[in-house]
Amino acid sequence: MTFPPLREELRGIAPYGAPQLSREQAPVQLNVNENPYGPSAEVAADIARAVGEAATTLNRYPDREAVDLRAALAAYLDTSGGHGVTADMVWAANGSNEVMLQLLQAFGGPGRRALSFAPTYSMYPEYARDTHTEWLTGHRAEDFSLDLDEAARLVVEHRPSVVLLPSPNNPTGTALPPEAVTRLCEAAGSYQPGGIVVVDEAYGEFRRAGTPSALELLGTHPNLVVTRTMSKAFALAGARLGYLAADPAVCDAIRVVRLPYHLSAVTQAAALAALRHAPELLGRVDDLRRERDACVDWLREEGLEVADSDANFVLFGRFADRHAVWQALLDRGVLIRETGPEGWLRVSVGTPEEMAAFRTALQETRQSEHTTKERA
């Protein structure tokens, strides 16, 4: 016998995850696109007070439908690119990762397909695998944009039940124009029983001025699902709260597959309290966008290739040995992410001090690389 008697396709697979190092090992952590600005003492105290109140009734199960939280999320979306989003159009779970797994549980499955366009978020193929959904990828253009004719053609040809479109895309930072969402919603609506198009706006709040949110198109396409998270711009990664906005029928479908009481009373209380402080928690988003644009400019001045970014990270390259560069930065206390197409690296946008440390470490790394090459 083989122990443990794991599903064949899971044998030997390493669990997904970026290296998680301590602050002593890596003082400058720019690898998982977190917001570097934590809550103020006042906001932290208010969240703690709300959680303390929830603690007095922890003998009871939480509100299974998370009614108050979904209403608060709907109200927030109306200030963040949406129009007329109502609570019955919103669904919430433990991170948007759980939301997307639930979407695949409800709309994927054996005999069904999920499609995305590479480079894309590395978790998607795992949700497909875990729900026995066939995983297909098309490809983005050289500049990481989508060729809409080709993308729509792939959708019509393969008839996926779920199309996954991160916008801004992780790991490239590329946002999709509204035409792309429209084209693919129409393509996925052109066959029976049709597919849903999930626009993953985990980084939506960081998009550049003039880039609309797919939330604007919700009324036009019943098969459009827009996911968001409190983990990135909202500076609440530790609380684990993600959500979606879609036709109420999508939320009803997810209710069938979700675990009972999946969202704890503690999580609901923390997220509700955080939403009351949205302006403060989101207060540094503009600073981060400016820091991102400055980072893109600086990397280009350094002669590197850099993808345009609408997110809080920047993909840059190309390096003959990207692992060596990643390691040399880590040796200098700066942890970034070795991800994306071969030769590229991704850096999350941190505080001005953290970005200065990143720039110094990268310059030192490239200088010593040149010295090594000259010696060789």
Ligand SMILES: *Cc1c(COP(=O)(O)O)cnc(C)c1O
């Ligand atoms: C970070 C990220 C998420 C959010 O994950 P949570 O589970 O909400 O923390 C979703 N999609 C993409 C593309 C991401 O990079």
